[in-house]
Amino acid sequence: MSHATAPKGGATVKERAELALNNEFLRKAVKFTTERLKNGKLKAMEEHGNWEEWRERGRQIRLHTIAHLDYYLNQFVENARANGVHVHFADDAKDAVAISLAIAERKSAKSVVKSKSMVSEELHLNHALESIGVEAIETDLGEYIIQLAGEAPSHIIIPAIHKNRYQIAELLSEDAGEKLEADTKVLAGYVRRRLRAKFLEADIGMTGCNFAIAETGSMVLFENEGNARMVTTLPKTQITLMGMERIIPSWSDLEVMATLLPRSATGQKLTMYMSGITGPRRTEDADGPDEMHIIIVDNGRSLQLGDPEFQELLNCIRCGACLNACPVYRHIGGHAYGGTYSGPIGAVLTPSLQKNVAEWDDIANASSLCGACYEACPVKIPLHDMLVYLRRRKVEAGHGNKAEGAGMKGFAALMSRSGRFNTVVKLGQIGQKFVARDGGIRLKVGPLKGWNTYRVLPALPKKSFREQWGTLEAEIRAGLNTMSPDIKQRMEQAVQNRAKGGGHGHGHH
Amino acid sequence: MKASLFITCISDAMYPRVGEAMVRLLARYGVALEFPKVQTCCGQPAFNSGYWNEARASAKTIIESFEDSDFVIAPSGSCTGMIHHYPKLFENDPVMLEKAKALQGKSYEFTQFLVNVLGITDLGATFPHKVTYHPSCHGTRLLGVKDEPLALMNNVRGLELVPLPHAEDCCGFGGTFAVKMSDISGAMVNEKSDHVKETEAEVLVGLDMACLMNIGGNLRYRNEPVRVMHLAELLYEGVKGA
Amino acid sequence: MVMDTTKTQEQWLKEMEEKSRAKQKNFIGNITSRLKRPMVAEAPKHPYRGSPDFWNAFEWNEQERIDKFTENFISVGGHVERFRTMDEVRGFIADKAKELSAKYVIRQNQRELEALNLEQDLPEARVSVWNSDEDENWKARSAEADIGVVLVDHAAAYTSSMVVLSSKDKGRSVSLLPTVLMAIIPVERIRTRLGEVLGRFDEAGRESLPAGIHFISGPSRSSDIENDLTIGVHGPGVVYAIIVG
Numbered sequence: 001m002s003h004a005t006a007p008k009g010g011a012t013v014k015e016r017a018e019l020a021l022n023n024e025f026l027r028k029a030v031k032f033t034t035e036r037l038k039n040g041k042l043k044a045m046e047e048h049g050n051w052e053e054w055r056e057r058g059r060q061i062r063l064h065t066i067a068h069l070d071y072y073l074n075q076f077v078e079n080a081r082a083n084g085v086h087v088h089f090a091d092d093a094k095d096a097v098a099i100s101l102a103i104a105e106r107k108s109a110k111s112v113v114k115s116k117s118m119v120s121e122e123l124h125l126n127h128a129l130e131s132i133g134v135e136a137i138e139t140d141l142g143e144y145i146i147q148l149a150g151e152a153p154s155h156i157i158i159p160a161i162h163k164n165r166y167q168i169a170e171l172l173s174e175d176a177g178e179k180l181e182a183d184t185k186v187l188a189g190y191v192r193r194r195l196r197a198k199f200l201e202a203d204i205g206m207t208g209c210n211f212a213i214a215e216t217g218s219m220v221l222f223e224n225e226g227n228a229r230m231v232t233t234l235p236k237t238q239i240t241l242m243g244m245e246r247i248i249p250s251w252s253d254l255e256v257m258a259t260l261l262p263r264s265a266t267g268q269k270l271t272m273y274m275s276g277i278t279g280p281r282r283t284e285d286a287d288g289p290d291e292m293h294i295i296i297v298d299n300g301r302s303l304q305l306g307d308p309e310f311q312e313l314l315n316c317i318r319c320g321a322c323l324n325a326c327p328v329y330r331h332i333g334g335h336a337y338g339g340t341y342s343g344p345i346g347a348v349l350t351p352s353l354q355k356n357v358a359e360w361d362d363i364a365n366a367s368s369l370c371g372a373c374y375e376a377c378p379v380k381i382p383l384h385d386m387l388v389y390l391r392r393r394k395v396e397a398g399h400g401n402k403a404e405g406a407g408m409k410g411f412a413a414l415m416s417r418s419g420r421f422n423t424v425v426k427l428g429q430i431g432q433k434f435v436a437r438d439g440g441i442r443l444k445v446g447p448l449k450g451w452n453t454y455r456v457l458p459a460l461p462k463k464s465f466r467e468q469w470g471t472l473e474a475e476i477r478a479g480l481n482t483m484s485p486d487i488k489q490r491m492e493q494a495v496q497n498r499a500k501g502g503g504h505g506h507g508h509h
Numbered sequence: 510m511k512a513s514l515f516i517t518c519i520s521d522a523m524y525p526r527v528g529e530a531m532v533r534l535l536a537r538y539g540v541a542l543e544f545p546k547v548q549t550c551c552g553q554p555a556f557n558s559g560y561w562n563e564a565r566a567s568a569k570t571i572i573e574s575f576e577d578s579d580f581v582i583a584p585s586g587s588c589t590g591m592i593h594h595y596p597k598l599f600e601n602d603p604v605m606l607e608k609a610k611a612l613q614g615k616s617y618e619f620t621q622f623l624v625n626v627l628g629i630t631d632l633g634a635t636f637p638h639k640v641t642y643h644p645s646c647h648g649t650r651l652l653g654v655k656d657e658p659l660a661l662m663n664n665v666r667g668l669e670l671v672p673l674p675h676a677e678d679c680c681g682f683g684g685t686f687a688v689k690m691s692d693i694s695g696a697m698v699n700e701k702s703d704h705v706k707e708t709e710a711e712v713l714v715g716l717d718m719a720c721l722m723n724i725g726g727n728l729r730y731r732n733e734p735v736r737v738m739h740l741a742e743l744l745y746e747g748v749k750g751a
Numbered sequence: 752m753v754m755d756t757t758k759t760q761e762q763w764l765k766e767m768e769e770k771s772r773a774k775q776k777n778f779i780g781n782i783t784s785r786l787k788r789p790m791v792a793e794a795p796k797h798p799y800r801g802s803p804d805f806w807n808a809f810e811w812n813e814q815e816r817i818d819k820f821t822e823n824f825i826s827v828g829g830h831v832e833r834f835r836t837m838d839e840v841r842g843f844i845a846d847k848a849k850e851l852s853a854k855y856v857i858r859q860n861q862r863e864l865e866a867l868n869l870e871q872d873l874p875e876a877r878v879s880v881w882n883s884d885e886d887e888n889w890k891a892r893s894a895e896a897d898i899g900v901v902l903v904d905h906a907a908a909y910t911s912s913m914v915v916l917s918s919k920d921k922g923r924s925v926s927l928l929p930t931v932l933m934a935i936i937p938v939e940r941i942r943t944r945l946g947e948v949l950g951r952f953d954e955a956g957r958e959s960l961p962a963g964i965h966f967i968s969g970p971s972r973s974s975d976i977e978n979d980l981t982i983g984v985h986g987p988g989v990v991y992a993i994i995v996g
Contacts, residue, residue, distance in 0.1 A: 017693050033978055053803050060799035070782040070790045077775060079957055086764055089774040106763055141984055142975035158975055165977045184979040192984055199985075200894060216957040218964075226927060226971040226986025233923045233963070234890055244778075249794075251953045252801030255946040258910075259802070269823065270910040270945070272972055273986065276964040278957070284919035286882040286889045288962045291764075298778070306785035327679045331696045366690055368683025368697070369557055370646035391559030400559065404685075408555050412563035415518075415549040418570060425522045440729065450691030454698060455726030458523060465516050465525035469544050472529060476536045483539025487627050491510050491540075494626045495579050498614050 013366045016336040026162050030154075030333045033161040038324040040267020041376070048263065058260045059380040061253050062315035065214075069305065069314075072214040072247045073296070079217025083279030086293045093123045096297050100125060100206075100239060103293055104134050107237055109203035111135040113195075115221070115228035116143060117208025118156065118318060119241040119297055121340045125206075136206075137198050139227035141191055148175055154334030154342065156320040157265050162333055195227070205231035205289065209242035210318075211257055212294075215250050218278040219294065222261060222271045229273055238280070238289035244296050245314040251276070257317060260378035264319040300353030309389045310352055315379040316345060322383060325376035328366055337363060344373035344383045351390050357397040364390040422466065429460045513575055514542040515583035515616070517718070518550035524718045527584045530745035531619055535582075537748070538627060542582070545574035551591040552598075554684050561598060568595055572608050580626070581616045584741055585717050586648020589618045593651065618648055619741055620657035620716060630660040634747025637667030641710035643701070643724065645717035646679050658716060658740055665747055671708040675700075682723040698727045705735060712736045714743050802946050811943045816908040817994060820941055823911035827969035828982050829990045837866060837935075840995050844933055845872035847991070848898055857881060857893050857929060858900035860920035864935075869900070881922040890924050899929035899987070905948045906941040910968055913992060914948055917963035926967060932987040934967070938996035 010016045020026055045051040065072055077087050090096035096119075104112065112134055114120065126136040126147070138147040142159040146152070148171045153159030160168070169182035172190055180190055207228055211220040219240055221228040232238055248254060254276075262268040281288030304310040323329050323343030334342035338361065339350035347367060351360040364387050373383040394400055414420050435443050436459035444452045451457055512535070520527045532542050552567035572595065575581045583589045593616075595609035623629050642662065648654040662670050681687060681697025688694075701724055705713050713728070713735050715721045725737035738746075758766075783790045801807070811819060821831040834840050844867060848856060857879040858864045870878045879892045893899065901921070905914035913934050917923045926932055942948060945966075952960060971986030982988045 014690060014692075017690065021692055021696055029977070036978055050803075050805070053805075057799055057803050064795070064797055064799060067786070068791065068795045070779050070786065071795060073782065074775075074779050074790075075794075081768075082957065086767060086771075087775075088767065088771050089778045091778070102767075106760060139985070140975070141973045145975070158978075160975055161978070165979070168976055184976045184981045187976060188973065188981040188984055195985065196894065200890065215953065216960055218960065224972050225984040227984075229923065229927050229965065230985055233927060244782075249797055250800060251949040252946060255802050255944070255949050258945055258949075266974075268827075270912060270966070270968045272827070272967065272969045274912075274966040274968075276952070276960075276966075277962065278960040278964070279962055281917075281962050282919070285917055285922075285962055286919070287893075287922045287924045288917065296778070298781075302781055302785060305782060306787055327681070327697055328690075328693055331693055331700075365686070366693065368646075368679050368681055368686045368694070370679035370683065371650040372646070372677070372679065375650050388557055388559065391557070392561055393559070395559040395561075404558065405560070408558065408560040408563045411555055412560075412566040415552070415567035416570065418547050418549050421518070421549045428522070447688065450688045450694075451726075452730075453691060454695035454730060455723065456729040457726060458722065460522055461525055463525065465521045465528040466544070466546060468525055468529070469546075472532060473544070476532060476541060480536055480541055481539050487538055487540070487629075490626060490628050491512075491580070495510065 011361075013336060013338060013362050016338060017332040017366065020332040020336045025164060026333050027331065029161050029164065031330055033155065033158055034324040034330050037157070037266055037320070041264055041321060041324065044263035044267040044269065048259070054256065054259055055378055055380055057256050058317075058378055059315065061248060061256055062317070062379050063312070065247050065249060066245060066305070066311060066314045069245065069247065072249060073244060076212050076214040076217055076247055077296070079215065080279070080294055081217070083217045084292065085217065085279055086291070088293060088295045090295055090297045090299070092299050096123050096241065096295050096299070097125060097128045099295050101128060101132055103237070103239055104129065104204060105132065107203055109134050109237070111137060111198065111202045112204040112206050113137050113139050113198055113202040113231050113235065114206040115208070115223065115231045116140045117206065117241050118340060119208055119243055120206065121153065122299060123241070123297070125241075137195070137202070139195050139199070139231060141188060141225060144191055144195070145171060148172070152335065152340070155323060156318060156341070156343070162335070199230045199234050202235045204237045204239060205235035206239045206241070207231055209240050209246050209294075210261070211254060212242055212247050213249070213251060213254065213276070214247050216278060218276050220254060221275045221277070222273070224272045226273060229275055232275065232277055232289065233287050236290045238292045240292070240294045242294055242296050244298050244301050261317055261319050264321040264376070264378040300355070303355060304352060310386060312381050313348060313352060313386065315381050317379060319378060321376040321378060322373035325372040327370060327372065328368065332366070337366070339363070348383055348386045348390065357394055357399055360390070360394055360399070364394070422464070425460065425464050429462065432459055510579045511577060512540050512542055512580040512582065513578040514544045515548060515571065515575070515581050515588065516544065517583055517585045517588045519718050519722065520584055523722065524739070527718060527739040527741055530739070530741040531582070531584055534632065534741060534745050534748070538629065540627070543578070545578075548574040551588040553588065553591040556591065556594060556598065557684050565598060568598060569605070572605065572612055575612055575615075576608065579615060580622065581612065582619055582622045583616070584619050584739055585719070586618045586645050586652050586654055587717050587719060589616050590647040590651045592616045618652055618654055618716060620661060621652070621654055624657040624660055631664035632661070632744055632748055634664075634744050635666040636743055636747040638712050639669045639671060639710045640712045640714050640743070641671045641673045641705060641708040642676070643673060643680065643713060643715045643720060644676055645715055645720045648716050649677070654716065661740065661744065662714075665744070671710050674704045674707055680720045680724050682719050684719070687723065698723055702727045702731060702733065706733060710735065712738055712743070714738050714740050716740055801950070806944070807946065809944065811908060813938070816941045816943055817938065820906065820908040820911050820992070820994070823908070824969060824992050827911070828972065829911070829969045829992055832991060832993045834993065834995045837863065837995060840935060840993055841867045841872065843993065844869065844900065847933070848873050848876060851897060851931065853897035853931075855879070855892075855896045856898045856900065857896040857925055859902060859922065859925055861902055863902050864900055867900070881925055882919060889922055890928070893922065893924035893928035896929035898931045898933060899925040900933045901926050901935070903934050903936045903940065905951070906936050907943065907945045907948055908941055909944050911992075912945065912948075912966045912968040915965050915967065916961045918961055923963045923965065926965065927986055929987060930983075931989040931991070933991050933993060935993045935995055938994055941994070
């Protein structure tokens with residue numbers, strides 16, 4: 001489950017982030033893309049209206065399904081089998097890869113054409129297929145490009161945003177064996193022609209799965225290019241990789257997902273193609289696969305079940321809205337996260353899917369906990385809370401940073417008694433005399449280095465608030481205005497409402 | 510009825526004028542804020558980093574301070590928001606859990622109290638300056654404070670409010686994040702300051718001193734002459750003459 | 752991995768199924784035990800099934816549906832034509848085909864499309880009829896086709912979606928592989944909401960569903976290269992929604 005090699009560019013998030021921050025093009029590209037997608041979403045939300053109601057609906061459908069996942073997954077499997085699908089179960093990446101390779105070998109497959117599947121990235125499946133001599137070809141335009149570059153996707157929806165058109169033209173020109181102009185139409189036209197042949201020749205078509213409908217055993221794919229349709233129509237064998245949590249009960253529930261997903265991902269009303277596939281081709285059909293397999297993958301997902309802090313993580317519909325809302329992602333891009341999934345969802349998923357806390361890196365720390373991800377999430381996953389839970393679990397398991405741990409113990413000692421707090425503030429007021437100039441501290445040493453590289457720390461005022469309180473209080477009491485009856489009444493009302501259980505305008509849970 | 514001031518550790522040590530402004534403003538309406546000395550810090554720095562035992566040690570002083578208060582008012586959406594985490598923080602301690610829930614029900618960010626409880630949006634203030642407003646993340650997203658500060662600023666005579674571009678973007682403070690991931694944080698605060706500069710405002714106002722210390726510190730580092738104030742300070746200055 | 756070539760595919764699949772069924776018990780059982788309650792025997796109550804009530808009550812009249820479908824389809828780069836009779840449709844398709852110098856046309860094997868008499872109107876072109884001959888390679892025919900002609904089964908105006916269902920006579924390839932897609936929509940099949948179409952599949956039930964149900968809401972597109980939108984990546988780049996009736 002853990003990565004065999006360290007992610008490119010450094011072992012820690014901090015190191016990889018630094019690379020990203022120093023890459024001017026990457027930052028501009030990520031910023032432009034995320035803003036475009038974010039604004040698209042906001043526009044689509046407004047146009048459609050009642051977004052909060054839709055979000056809540058989406059959340060309830062997902063919560064319900066996950067809470068009864070055993071029932072619905074079982075129902076899905078039985079129905080899929082009844083449709084003629086060969087269903088397989090994979091506890092982990094190793095299992096899933098083994099099954100995929102076995103199917104490919106039985107078919108003496110030479111090539112596999114793949115449509116977008118984050119699960120297949122999780123499994124590093126392309127690599128495994130190549131190792132047994134099977135050519136695995138990504139067919140989504142962005143994925144095809146990064147496959148040529150030998151890189152991982154940097155965004156869930158737009159995988160090659162870190163590449164400019166000149167870089168892309170270079171890659172595709174090499175692939176073509178001729179010079180292609182750095183023009184979108186030309187480049188896309190080349191890929192269309194090139195992949196046509198591949199679609200028609202390929203032995204196996206491989207897909208991911210956006211949603212699986214339990215009541216009819218159908219799988220649903222959302223896309224704009226048409227490659228997922230190609231991959232499920234032309235090759236004789238189809239393999240679909242499905243995360244075990246991708247279930248919804250019915251086609252009616254699909255309307256809610258179809259309302260939330262495209263708008264959240266890119267601001268579209270609906271993707272150009274939405275395909276519901278129910279089994280392999282019927283005997284009398286002249287296209288569609290003869291043989292269809294669905295591999296249901298666990299790979300750490302079931303670890304979230306029964307965990308009240310993380311079960312909601314399985315609600316995720318992989319829309320990428322959190323990436324587009326995240327100010328940290330916008331600055332560092334997807335590769336800095338170091339895993340298959342990036343952005344806020346990645347920061348939570350990557351550690352959560354791994355049982356071994358000791359292997360969690362510092363990814364959960366790459367967040368200011370601003371809550372924009374939660375606000376953006378169409379199914380209301382409290383990612384910002386989950387990041388804190390992850391940090392806590394790491395500390396509880398004894399894998400916290402030792403220096404930080406010591407500092408926190410000091411914090412606790414200091415803050416548990418107001419007298420101690422007062423003393424330390426006094427010491428600070430005295431001690432800073434050595435380093436404060438014009439009311440500011442610019443020293444870039446020790447703990448101040450990170451802060452003062454970008455800011456001037458204000459000097460402590462001569463007296464803290466509590467030191468001045470005595471004087472202030474006396475002054476206030478002396479000149480206190482009489483409270484108007486109106487205000488008195490309002491305050492009393494507020495207390496009464498509280499007793500009745502009325503809250504007062506909280507945006508959160 | 511008892512209305513208490515939750516000063517927050519940062520305002521206590523570094524921005525006492527904010528507390529003073531709040532106290533004086535409320536006194537004009539006959540609301541005498543009390544200041545229970547036991548309070549230290551809401552515990553958020555420890556909580557956010559996953560050190561919940563340490564966070565509890567600090568949070569206990571807050572719960573204890575305000576046990577008999579009817580209203581607990583803080584100049585911070587972030588620290589008020591932290592109180593909303595107290596039930597979770599004390600979920601395994603039945604006695605403290607009850608106290609935590611009670612405290613949550615009576616805690617208010619300053620503008621929430623002024624506008625939603627007291628019903629005041631016009632303090633009769635005058636502040637003839639160009640001002641831009643940064644809506645801190647926790648207050649906006651977690652407490653739902655959106656209209657209150659705008660309602661207050663709309664009634665300040667002479668105040669020209671210029672919208673801050675990308676206002677909803679985080680300033681990059683995030684507590685220990687600013688120190689632990691200093692370069693990412695630095696990039697975020699630089700961008701925020703760029704947007705502040707775009708407005709050509711004389712004053713940057715907000716509801717959270719942590720954010721303002723962050724942005725203000727960056728503006729100062731870049732020698733930008735923008736005055737940075739908490740809304741309470743602005744309003745108090747606006748009524749002082751009257 | 753050494754493949755056992757003595758086994759037939761059928762035998763192997765059967766073995767895999769046995770393994771799978773055994774694994775299923777553990778897999779599902781793992782979920783049940785983590786959720787710390789016994790699995791229900793019957794479908795759990797699903798109070799939030801489908802879209803919110805206010806949405807299900809939302810409906811446009813016929814003209815609004817036509818107008819909105821048109822507006823939405825055009826906004827994503829599609830083309831819309833409106834005709835009263837199939838005769839007019841016939842004329843339109845023939846003219847377009849000549850204009851595009853189409854050499855190969857493929858249509859679904861349906862009565863209504865036969866009545867278009869494309870073979871007669873386009874003597875210069877080769878007009879294929881999906882799956883009308885057992886020995887033909889229909890995927891190849893679709894791939895070479897300049898124009899694919901289909902009759903749409905359902906449509907939804909809110910998302911400008913046309914829905915095609917696969918069958919013996921209706922290939923998925925016909926709406927996917929040709930460069931240009933001509934999709935004929937009988938006006939009475941246009942509904943307001945996606946849910947009106949999706950709900951029918953719930954009502955129809957598993958056994959009556961075809962292998963492929965495809966919602967087509969515009970021409971194929973991608974913005975993967977520097978966020979620059981390009982039309983016609985893998986699927987048809989030119990799509991005509993021809994509303995008739």
